[in-house]
Structure formats: structure tokens, C-alpha cells
Amino acid sequence: MSKDLYAHSxxxxxxxxxxxxxxAYWKNGNAEKEAIFHGYFRxxxxxxxxxxxxxxxxxxxxxxxxxxDDSDLEYLSSLKDNDNQPLFEEGFIDYLRQLDFQxxxxxxxxxxxxxxxxxxxxxxxxxxxxxxxxxxxxxxxNFQTLITTKAARLKIAAKDDVLLExxxxxxxxxxGSIGATRAAYIGGFDATSNVLAAKLLKIPVKGTxxxxxxxxxxxxxxAFKAYAEAMxxxxxxxxxxxNTLEGVKKAIxxxxxxxxxxxxxxxxxxxxxDLAYLSIEARKLLDNAGFEKASIVASNDLDEYLINSLKxxxxxxxxVWGVGTKLVTAYDQPALGGVYKLGAIKNDNGDWEYKxxxxxxxxxxSNPGFLQVRRMKHKDGKYLADMLYNENTPxxxxxxxIDPNNSFRTKSINCDENSFxxxxxxxxxxxxxxxxxxxxxxxxxxxxxxxxxxxxIKRFYNPHEYPVGLEKSLHMMKLDIINQIKM
Amino acid sequence: MSKDLYAHSxxxxxxxxxxxxxxAYWKNGNAEKEAIFHGYFRxxxxxxxxxxxxxxxxxxxxxxxxxxDDSDLEYLSSLKDNDNQPLFEEGFIDYLRQLDFQxxxxxxxxxxxxxxxxxxxxxxxxxxxxxxxxxxxxxxxNFQTLITTKAARLKIAAKDDVLLExxxxxxxxxxGSIGATRAAYIGGFDATSNVLAAKLLKIPVKGTxxxxxxxxxxxxxxAFKAYAEAMxxxxxxxxxxxNTLEGVKKAIxxxxxxxxxxxxxxxxxxxxxDLAYLSIEARKLLDNAGFEKASIVASNDLDEYLINSLKxxxxxxxxVWGVGTKLVTAYDQPALGGVYKLGAIKNDNGDWEYKxxxxxxxxxxSNPGFLQVRRMKHKDGKYLADMLYNENTPxxxxxxxIDPNNSFRTKSINCDENSFxxxxxxxxxxxxxxxxxxxxxxxxxxxxxxxxxxxxIKRFYNPHEYPVGLEKSLHMMKLDIINQIKM
Numbered sequence: 001m002s003k004d005l006y007a008h009s010x011x012x013x014x015x016x017x018x019x020x021x022x023x024a025y026w027k028n029g030n031a032e033k034e035a036i037f038h039g040y041f042r043x044x045x046x047x048x049x050x051x052x053x054x055x056x057x058x059x060x061x062x063x064x065x066x067x068x069d070d071s072d073l074e075y076l077s078s079l080k081d082n083d084n085q086p087l088f089e090e091g092f093i094d095y096l097r098q099l100d101f102q103x104x105x106x107x108x109x110x111x112x113x114x115x116x117x118x119x120x121x122x123x124x125x126x127x128x129x130x131x132x133x134x135x136x137x138x139x140x141x142n143f144q145t146l147i148t149t150k151a152a153r154l155k156i157a158a159k160d161d162v163l164l165e166x167x168x169x170x171x172x173x174x175x176g177s178i179g180a181t182r183a184a185y186i187g188g189f190d191a192t193s194n195v196l197a198a199k200l201l202k203i204p205v206k207g208t209x210x211x212x213x214x215x216x217x218x219x220x221x222x223a224f225k226a227y228a229e230a231m232x233x234x235x236x237x238x239x240x241x242x243n244t245l246e247g248v249k250k251a252i253x254x255x256x257x258x259x260x261x262x263x264x265x266x267x268x269x270x271x272x273x274d275l276a277y278l279s280i281e282a283r284k285l286l287d288n289a290g291f292e293k294a295s296i297v298a299s300n301d302l303d304e305y306l307i308n309s310l311k312x313x314x315x316x317x318x319x320v321w322g323v324g325t326k327l328v329t330a331y332d333q334p335a336l337g338g339v340y341k342l343g344a345i346k347n348d349n350g351d352w353e354y355k356x357x358x359x360x361x362x363x364x365x366s367n368p369g370f371l372q373v374r375r376m377k378h379k380d381g382k383y384l385a386d387m388l389y390n391e392n393t394p395x396x397x398x399x400x401x402i403d404p405n406n407s408f409r410t411k412s413i414n415c416d417e418n419s420f421x422x423x424x425x426x427x428x429x430x431x432x433x434x435x436x437x438x439x440x441x442x443x444x445x446x447x448x449x450x451x452x453x454x455x456x457i458k459r460f461y462n463p464h465e466y467p468v469g470l471e472k473s474l475h476m477m478k479l480d481i482i483n484q485i486k487m
Numbered sequence: 488m489s490k491d492l493y494a495h496s497x498x499x500x501x502x503x504x505x506x507x508x509x510x511a512y513w514k515n516g517n518a519e520k521e522a523i524f525h526g527y528f529r530x531x532x533x534x535x536x537x538x539x540x541x542x543x544x545x546x547x548x549x550x551x552x553x554x555x556d557d558s559d560l561e562y563l564s565s566l567k568d569n570d571n572q573p574l575f576e577e578g579f580i581d582y583l584r585q586l587d588f589q590x591x592x593x594x595x596x597x598x599x600x601x602x603x604x605x606x607x608x609x610x611x612x613x614x615x616x617x618x619x620x621x622x623x624x625x626x627x628x629n630f631q632t633l634i635t636t637k638a639a640r641l642k643i644a645a646k647d648d649v650l651l652e653x654x655x656x657x658x659x660x661x662x663g664s665i666g667a668t669r670a671a672y673i674g675g676f677d678a679t680s681n682v683l684a685a686k687l688l689k690i691p692v693k694g695t696x697x698x699x700x701x702x703x704x705x706x707x708x709x710a711f712k713a714y715a716e717a718m719x720x721x722x723x724x725x726x727x728x729x730n731t732l733e734g735v736k737k738a739i740x741x742x743x744x745x746x747x748x749x750x751x752x753x754x755x756x757x758x759x760x761d762l763a764y765l766s767i768e769a770r771k772l773l774d775n776a777g778f779e780k781a782s783i784v785a786s787n788d789l790d791e792y793l794i795n796s797l798k799x800x801x802x803x804x805x806x807v808w809g810v811g812t813k814l815v816t817a818y819d820q821p822a823l824g825g826v827y828k829l830g831a832i833k834n835d836n837g838d839w840e841y842k843x844x845x846x847x848x849x850x851x852x853s854n855p856g857f858l859q860v861r862r863m864k865h866k867d868g869k870y871l872a873d874m875l876y877n878e879n880t881p882x883x884x885x886x887x888x889i890d891p892n893n894s895f896r897t898k899s900i901n902c903d904e905n906s907f908x909x910x911x912x913x914x915x916x917x918x919x920x921x922x923x924x925x926x927x928x929x930x931x932x933x934x935x936x937x938x939x940x941x942x943x944i945k946r947f948y949n950p951h952e953y954p955v956g957l958e959k960s961l962h963m964m965k966l967d968i969i970n971q972i973k974m
Contacts, residue, residue: 012683013664015655016694019682024696024717030703037699075686081720082753127703138656139664168502169625170822172659173666177500177626179659195506196499199562207503209511212524212829215842216517216614230511233568242845242972266569272846325822334821335657335812342699355702358729359759485729 009069010062012076014135019076022128023092031095031128034346036370038119039137041338042363045149045330049463050453052152052446053114054186055144056107056426057436058179059121062136063105064432068096101430103129106423108373110437111148111186111445113453114422115468116363117404118373118386120145120338122423125430127345134340146336147180150304150327151187152446156458157304157311162320164206165192166299167328180328186442193322201439208234208269214241224254232263236297239268239282248282252289267295267320275300276314283317295320302326304460341366352392356481362405367470368478373422374415383452386422387413389471401469411467496556497549499563501622506563509615510579518582518615521833523857525606526624528825529850532636532817536950537940539639539933540601541673542631543594543913544923545666546608549623550592551919555583588917590616593910595860597924598635598673598932600940601909602873602955603850604891605860607632607825609910612917614832621827633823634667637791637814638674639933643945644791644798649807651693652679653786654815667815673929680809688926695721695756701728711741719750723784726755726769735769739776754782754807762787763801770804782807789813791947828853839879843968849892854957855965860909861902870939873909874900876958888956898954 025031044051068076073096079087103125108114120141123130154163165184171177181197191204198205209227217223224237235258239247248268255265268286270278275298286294298310299322310316325331343366344352354368369390376384387401395415403409426434437445456464470478512518531538555563560583566574590612595601607628610617641650652671658664668684678691685692696714704710711724722745726734735755742752755773757765762785773781785797786809797803812818830853831839841855856877863871874888882902890896913921924932943951957965 010661010683012686013655013661014682015653015680016682016685016692017680017696018694020694020718020721021696021700024700024714025703027717028713033703035703072686075682079692081718082751083720085720087718087721131697131699135656139658139661142657143659143663166502168500169622170629170824171626172630172816172821173662174497174500174626175660176630176663176666179663193502193504195501195503195562196497198503199499199559205503205566207505207507209504209508210618211844212618213508213511215829215844216512216520216522216832226515227511230514231507231568231574233570233572234507234574264569325824329659329816329821331821334659334816334818337657337812342702345703357698357702 009065009067009072010136011066011068012072013062013139014132018131018135020087021131023088025128025131026092026095032126034125035127035130036343036345037123037130037134037340038343038367038371039121039123039141039338039340040117040119041114041145041336042116043337044116045146045333045336046153048149048153048460049457049466050149051114051145052148052187052449053108053112053120053141053145054110054148054183054442055141056110058140058144059107059137060426060432060434060436062140063101063133063427066101066133068099073097099129101129102126103133103427104425104429105427107426108422109424109445111442111449112422113383113449114145115386115466117367117388117468119371119423122371124370138338138340142336142338143179144183145338146330146333147183147328148187148446150330151184151189152450153304153460154307154321154323154327155188155447156450157307158321159311161318163189164297164320164322165189165194165327166322166324168194168197170325171328177328182439184327185439186446188443188447203439208236209238211238211241211271214238220247221250221253224250225257228254228258232258232261235263235265236267236269236295237265238271240270240272244270244273244278245281245285248285252285252291255291255294256289265291265294267297269297269299269322271299275318276310276316279317280315297322299324303331308460343367343369343371354477354481356478356485358482358485365482367404367474368481369474374419375422376413376415377418377420379418381452382454383466385411385413385467385469387415387469387471388474390474390477393473395471400472402472402475404468404470407475409469411469413469496552496554496559497623498553498555498619499559500549500626501619505618505622507574508618510575512615512618513579513582519613521612522614522617523830523832524610524617524621524827525830525854525858526608526610526628526825526827527604527606528601528632528823529603530824531603532633532820532823533640535636535640535947536944536953537636538601538632539635539674539936540595540599540607540628540632541597541635541670541929542628543597545627545631546594546624547913547919547921547923549627550588550590550620550914553588553620555586560584586616588616589613590620590914591912591916592914594913595909596911596932598929598936599909600870600936601632602953604854604875604955605873606858606910609858611857625825625827629823629825630666631670632825633817633820634670634815635674635933637817638671638676639937640791640947641794641808641810641814642675642934643937644794645808646798648805650676651784651807651809652676652681652814653809653811655681655684657812658815664815669926671814672926673933675930675934690926695723696725698725698728698758701725707734708737708740711737712744715741715745719745719748722750722752723754723756723782724752725758727757727759731757731760731765732768732772735772739772739778742778742781743776752778752781754784756784756786756809758786762805763797763803766804767802784809786811790818795947830854830856830858841964841968843965843972845969845972852969854891854961855968856961861906862909863900863902864905866905868939869941870953872898872900872954872956874902874956874958875961877961877964880960882958887959889959889962890956894962896956898956900956
């Protein structure tokens with residue numbers, strides 16, 4: 001976490017086996033064989049019906065600085081094998097020193113709805129280079145996508161209420177926190193408490209005072225008044241240090257004094273206890289005292305299920321939600337299982353050999369090809385279905401797609417002018433050809449995307465499955481390859 | 488995650504409310520009131536019986552660089568309140584610019600066994616400064632301690648087997664990964680796959696090849712032989728790409744060729760399927776072929792429960808365990824709830840006023856004082872019990888301690904020459920007075936500590952509770968304060 005860590009190149013942010021494989025490819029003369037890899041997920045997180053893709057900006061930043069610096073090369077030269085001999089020959093170190101980044105990369109833009117089996121990234125170029133970047137890309141996309149999707153779920157629960165991200169103290173490391181703040185914002189959060197993240201990401205930051213402020217005074221009223229004196233235009237009083245509803249009354253008393261001086265109390269915050277009951281009673285006290293516009297902010301281990309229940313079943317009078325641990329660590333599923341698999345490799349004749357990774361579990365069998373994802377839209381703009389196809393073969397307008405996890409489930413598809421491809425060019429032969437949108441633009445995209453799928457796909461329990469299939473000839477190719485391997 | 492993020496000072500790595508409170512303390516003339524804060528956990532993670540404290544080195548690094556740089560101050564100056572006026576007066580910005588770090592800090596050394604209620608850090612000095620550092624300290628200690636404790640649990644399960652950390656691709660961000668690698672090593676892991684982490688932390692790194700290596704060849708045997716040709720001294724063959732036991736046979740064939748050339752195959756790796764059955768069968772094949780020393784490495788969603796079951800109940804023949812996601816994200820409990828509470832504040836007469844934060848939950852009531860933790864030892868060196876006491880009052884040799892969560896549970900304590908204090912000086916009046924041990928030394932300390940408590944405390948299900956209490960006069964003081972607040 002130290003600043004020193006990041007004074008370094010991130011090129012070594014990879015598993016050693018990527019570098020030992022790179023060495024072996026280099027030794028065997030295969031380093032520059034052309035290959036195609038796809039990164040994708042096998043399952044939506046949180047038992048949900050959708051995923052929101054995120055992290056591409058960080059990937060660009062990482063790839064745009066992809067060079068082995070002197071200290072990286074020195075480190076690799078210092079590694080020893082089991083016989084205490086150098087693990088890598090000097091010729092290989094020189095090869096890495098002169099490595100010319102040549103990959104062509106297509107990716108799904110941040111804020112895009114994504115579903116299992118669909119590549120979020122497609123990497124094409126020298127086999128050795130394709131492998132070296134695998135691990136860092138997965139690290140970045142897995143985490144950003146996970147937290148963005150969690151944030152979007154919280155946004156679905158909170159509807160038009162304000163969402164604040166409060167997770168810094170429980171996040172997994174420093175960029176665990178800053179990355180989570182970024183993803184939370186993309187997913188629909190309004191602001192963060194994390195000052196450094198707000199500064200770096202240029203997003204709104206919020207905060208007032210903690211319990212310790214109250215405890216540093218002899219009594220609560222004195223503490224509220226002292227805070228109001230110091231920050232009259234930033235008053236959200238934390239009312240649960242002793243007795244919550246008594247606290248609300250003292251906040252009201254302080255709010256009246258503030259009003260006499262020409263300032264409005266912004267609201268009160270509840271951080272413990274029965275949030276439904278306390279917010280309903282606090283709302284009455286505030287309304288009766290003429291503070292109808294004062295907000296009630298709630299925090300304390302909130303997640304999308306609890307917000308949903310508080311709003312819909314319990315009638316809580318809360319309009320601002322502070323969410324920490326459950327969001328920034330994706331508490332109920334703290335990792336996304338994104339993988340990166342070989343789709344094809346060119347043989348010595350210059351022809352593509354398509355590849356499938358087998359598994360006894362059907363959803364772990366990879367898809368071969370130079371994959372693209374076509375998304376079909378209804379006339380009203382809503383999304384109908386997605387189809388994976390091999391971009392090396394022409395796509396027919398009227399097609400049939402087959403569920404990759406159930407070959408008996410097929411669907412006729414019309415790839416009309418309303419349909420579009422999800423993977424867009426990012427690097428062409430090593431040259432960056434894409435400009436990242438602003439975080440605000442990405443947030444708008446996420447919120448728009450969420451309006452384009454049915455509520456049944458967005459619900460938290462047993463969501464409807466959005467249709468994703470393989471284009472028929474791709475399905476047939478996959479079947480052929482599997483049968484060949486098994487022979 | 489970008490390198491740019493870390494070109495900045497980390498002083499703003501805090502919640503905004505720490506800065507708005509700092510501002511209000513400054514406005515009200517209380518900024519330099521002397522205060523005492525304690526950081527502690529309320530519960531061992533993973534429903535376990537112990538915690539291993541970690542993260543202090545990162546805390547030192549953060550605090551040793553604690554200054555607001557120009558861009559931090561410029562950013563704070565730019566923040567606006569609800570009336571679109573500057574949130575902070577320029578005088579406050581100047582105050583921060585000239586801030587002289589004056590805190591005295593005691594902390595528990597890394598690798599030390601710690602239990603609920605026990606401060607891992609004690610901070611004393613100007614109220615404003617105590618608050619500014621709260622959030623970053625919690626971020627660092629919560630995460631490092633969480634993962635170190637998880638790693639120690641894995642070490643308890645794996646016993647003398649080799650443990651490898653494989654989590655980079657699923658970790659929460661870049662220092663989510665590097666921090667996890669560090670914590671895993673402290674907790675007892677032998678090596679990592681993460682090259683950058685290994686380079687920066689100076690710990691061993693391991694890796695051979697992935698499924699994609701096998702898939703880039705027409706058949707598995709050819710792939711093994713090509714790898715052996717390139718890296719004859721680094722051969723652990725991943726055998727489950729197609730059929731695991733057939734894969735083992737091909738590894739053996741390749742191992743024989745290697746042996747003819749004077750090299751030994753290190754082993755085989757299983758990454759899917761029934762690890763017990765496959766490892767037992769693989770062991771037989773290897774032994775029968777004269778490869779008794781070849782290791783069997785296993786990976787695939789391992790955690791301490793699964794390793795325990797594989798070793799003890801299932802008789803798996805695995806000697807090297809690669810652990811990823813479940814370790815680096817602390818999957819079953821991805822956050823530790825460390826908190827930081829006010830223990831005392833000096834009043835205008837220069838006397839300490841002790842403070843308690845109330846709660847309806849008994850384990851959420853904070854402890855007042857200038858707390859220290861005394862650890863008592865049995866003659867054989869094993870730990871007997873820990874007692875929190877107020878260092879502002881002399882400690883008697885024969886004492887009674889009372890369970891903070893159950894006042895009826897008391898224990899006579901003898902603070903003899905074998906007992907020792909856990910909190911050691913780190914900063915004195917802003918000056919660093921502590922040198923961090925090496926990671927290897929911390930790992931040794933962890934492993935030693937684990938031998939000093941009973942197995943019943945270390946077991947995974949319903950562990951025995953290690954005795955922790957409040958020294959009697961501290962307990963009485965706490966009771967008095969609570970009664971005063973309630974009047």
C-alpha cells in the first residue's frame with residue numbers, strides 16, 4: 001500500500017507462470033505465434049440476473065505503460081531455479097527489454113450490461129504478449145465489475161434516493177477503497193466520504209461529524225451547537241450517540257437556532273437501532289417542528305436487501321443511504337470469477353486453429369473463435385437477446401442461436417439494423433485507439449442500460465435469465481472441436 | 488489503481504467528516520486538546536478463537552509521511568458548502584499546511600496474537616490530529632489483520648505442507664493483491680505467484696505453466712515435452728487439461744526423459760476434479776514409476792476447511808496447496824470491523840475525563856482510559872489470559888479481572904515477571920521510535936505465537952474463548968461513567 005509500491009512499473013503485476021510460459025514460448029520459437037484470447041465471466045455475481053462491466057480505463061492505463069523497466073528486468077534476472085541457476089537466460093531478458101507491444105484489443109465499454117459467457121475483452125496478437133497481460137486484466141476487471149454491479153443493485157433498491165459510499169475503513173487496501181469508490185460512482189452512487197478518492201476521481205465528497213465529536217463534549221446539545229457554530233452550512237447531526245429520538249429533539253433545537261441565523265439544518269443521521277421505527281418517529285418530530293425538508297440519512301451495515309425491505313415493507317422515512325462494508329467489499333460475494341481463455345491460435349500454415357478448454361462442468365467449457373457479441377434490440381429500444389459469433393465468418397441477418405449451457409434451447413435471431421456489437425476497438429496493433437468517457441458519462445450509461453432490461457431480470461431473488469446464445473455455425477464448430485479432442 | 492494515484496500524498500485518505508470535525512475543533516479552539524483514542528476489534532474473524540495482528544509497517548509508512556501537500560490543500564480549498572461558499576476558511580488551510588505531527592502512538596507488533604476488546608493501537612495527542620489519522624489506520628489494520636488471520640488458519644490446516652498464494656487475479660485491486668500477498672506470508676505462506684509482490688516484498692515466487700500452454704499444442708504429451716525442453720529445472724506439470732490420470736502418465740513419461748538428461752521433475756498439479764481420489768491415484772502412479780519425491784500440488788477454491796477435510800478425513804496425497812480467492816479476499820468474511828474510539832480527553836483544568844461510547848449491545852460499549860494490555864504466561868511459556876488496564880493508574884501485582892461482556896465472569900490474576908505488555912511505543916511526540924522487523928521475522932513470530940495457545944482456541948468450530956478481562960478498577964470506572972451518562 002505504500003506509495004513506494006507504485007513508483008514501480010506494473011508490468012510484473014502477473015503470475016510467475018505467465019513469465020515462465022513466455023520464456024518457454026520464446027525458447028521454443030512460438031513467442032510470436034498469433035493467438036486470440038477472450039476474458040469473460042461464467043455467472044452473474046450475487047445470484048443476480050445481470051452484470052455491469054467496468055474497469056476498462058484502468059486496463060488502458062496499465063497497457064499503455066506496458067514495458068519492463070530496468071528494475072523489473074534486474075529482478076527477473078535474479079530469479080533462480082531449483083538448481084540455483086538463473087531461471088531465465090539473458091537472451092530472454094533482452095527480448096523482454098525490447099518487447100514492442102503489438103496487441104489488438106477489443107473490449108466492452110464501461111457501464112455496459114453484460115451476461116455470462118460474453119467476452120468483456122478480446123486480445124489478439126503474439127502468444128507471449130497475450131499471456132503476459134492476462135492476470136492484471138483479470139485483477140482489474142473482476143474487482144471493478146464486481147463492485148459496479150453491487151452498486152447498481154443498491155441503486156435499483158434505493159431508486160431516486162441519494163446513495164453515499166462510506167466504505168474506506170473496511171475496504172481491502174488503499175486502491176481497494178479508491179477502486180471501490182470509482183465503481184460505486186459508476187454504478188449510480190452520488191458521492192463518497194473518501195476524500196482522496198473524491199480528489200483523484202473528481203466526484204462529490206460528503207461528511208459532517210462522528211460520535212467522537214459528541215463524546216468530546218459534556219452533553220449532546222452542547223456538541224450540536226458547537227458544530228453548528230463552526231459549520232452552519234454543513235449540518236447533518238448524528239443523533240444516536242445516547243438516545244436517538246432525544247438526539248433528534250436536540251438537533252431540532254439546534255436547527256431552530258441555526259434558522260434564526262439564516263441557515264438551514266440539512267438533516268439528521270441514524271447509525272444504529274431500528275432504522276424503520278426511528279426514521280418514522282424522527283420524520284414526525286422534524287415535520288412537526290417545521291423541518292419538512294430536513295433529510296434523514298441512515299447508515300449501519302446496509303445492503304440492497306435491507307434498503308429494499310426498509311423502503312417497501314417497513315415504510316422507513318429515509319432519503320439518503322450511507323453504504324460501506326457491504327458495498328466496497330461486495331460482502332456476500334467478494335470475488336468475481338472472470339477467466340481468460342485461448343480461443344484460437346495460428347498454425348505454421350497461417351490458418352487459425354480454434355481451441356476449446358474442456359471441463360466436466362458444461363459452463364466451464366470455453367468457446368472457440370474470434371468472438372464478437374451481437375446485441376439485438378426491440379423497436380422500443382429494449383434489449384432482446386445477445387448472440388456470440390465468430391467474427392472470422394460473415395454473420396447472416398437471419399440466424400439461430402443456441403444456449404451454450406443447454407443445446408436444446410434455441411432462438412431465431414434477426415440481426416437487423418437495430419442490433420449492434422458490444423466489443424469495440426481499444427488497441428490496434430499496440431496503438432491506443434480509444435478514449436475513455438468521464439466517470440459521469442459512464443454512470444449515465446449504467447443508469448440508461450438498467451432501463452433497457454425488464455424488471456424481472458433486475459430482481460434480487462430468482463431473476464429471469466436474459467437470453468444469450470452461440471450463433472449456430474459457432475455452436476457446430478465448438479461441437480466438432482470437442483469431438484475431435486475426445487477421440 | 489493507476490500509478491498516478493500513488494504519486495500523491497496519502498494524507499487525504501480519510502473520511503471527509505474527519506476534516507470537517509477537524510475544522511470545527513479548530514474553529515472552536517479545541518484542536519489541540521489532548522485526547523486518547525484506541526483502535527480495537529469486537530470479534531475474532533471467521534468465528535475463530537484468535538486474531539493475528541498485522542499492518543503496522545504500512546501504518547508507520549503512512550504516518551511518517553503525514554503532511555498535507557500543496558495539491559491536498561488546493562483541493563480542500565476548492566470544496567464548497569451547500570451555499571456554494573468555501574467549506575473551509577483559509578486560516579484552517581494554513582493551519583493544516585503548518586501542521587506539526589505530534590502524536591504519541593503505541594501499538595501491538597505484527598504477528599502478535601490478539602483478542603476482542605484489546606487495543607491494537609493507542610493514539611495520544613492533539614484531538615484534531617488523533618481524528619485525521621483514524622480512517623487510514625483502520626483501512627490498513629483491518630485488511631492486513633484479516634488476511635493474516637485467514638492465512639494463519641490455513642497454516643494450521645496445512646501443518647507442515649507447503650502453502651502457495653495464488654490470488655492475484657481475484658484480489659480486490661492492486662494493493663488488494665500485494666497487501667494480501669504480504670499478509671499471507673506473515674500468516675505462514677511459503678511463496679506467492681504474484682511477481683510484483685514478490686519483488687517488492689522480497690519473498691519467494693513460484694510458477695510453471697497454465698492450461699493455455701497445453702492448449703497451444705496439438706496434444707498434451709507434446710506440450711509437456713516442449714515445456715521440459717525449455718525449463719528442465721522448473722517442471723510441475725498441470726495434468727488436468729483433458730483427463731487427469733492420463734495427464735499424470737504423460738507427466739511421468741516426460742519426467743523419465745528429463746531424468747535421462749539429468750533433471751528431476753518437481754511434480755504435478757491438480758486444478759479440478761476430486762482432489763482426494765485423483766491425488767491418491769496420482770501418488771500411486773508416480774511412486775510406481777520411481778517418482779516418490781515428486782510433489783502433488785493442488786489448487787481450486789481451497790480454504791482451511793477443505794484442506795483440513797482433504798488431509799484428515801479423505802487421506803489426500805497432496806503436499807503443496809495453492810490457495811487464491813478464499814484467502815486473498817477472506818471470502819467467508821471479507822471485512823474486519825476494527826473501530827477507533829475516544830478513551831479520554833483532557834478538560835480545561837488539565838485533568839483526564841474518561842469516556843465511554845454507549846450502545847445497546849454490550850460488546851459495542853467502548854472502554855475508557857489510557858489502555859494497556861497485560862498478557863500473563865504460564866511457567867511453560869503458554870499464554871494464560873490478557874488484562875486491559877488503565878496505564879494512568881499503577882498496576883497491582885495481584886489483581887482481579889472482569890469479562891467486559893459478562894460482569895459475573897471474574898478471574899484472579901498474578902502480574903508477575905512473566906507477564907508483559909502488548910502495546911509498545913511507535914511514535915513519541917511525533918517522532919518515530921520503532922523499527923519494523925523483516926517480513927520473515929514477523930512470519931516466525933506468528934508461527935511461534937500459534938504454539939503458545941491451546942489447540943482448543945485454534946480449532947475452526949466452536950473454539951474455546953481465550954480469557955480477556957478488564958482490571959477491576961478499570962471496570963469500576965467504566966461502570967461509574969456509564970451510570971453518569973444515564974442520569
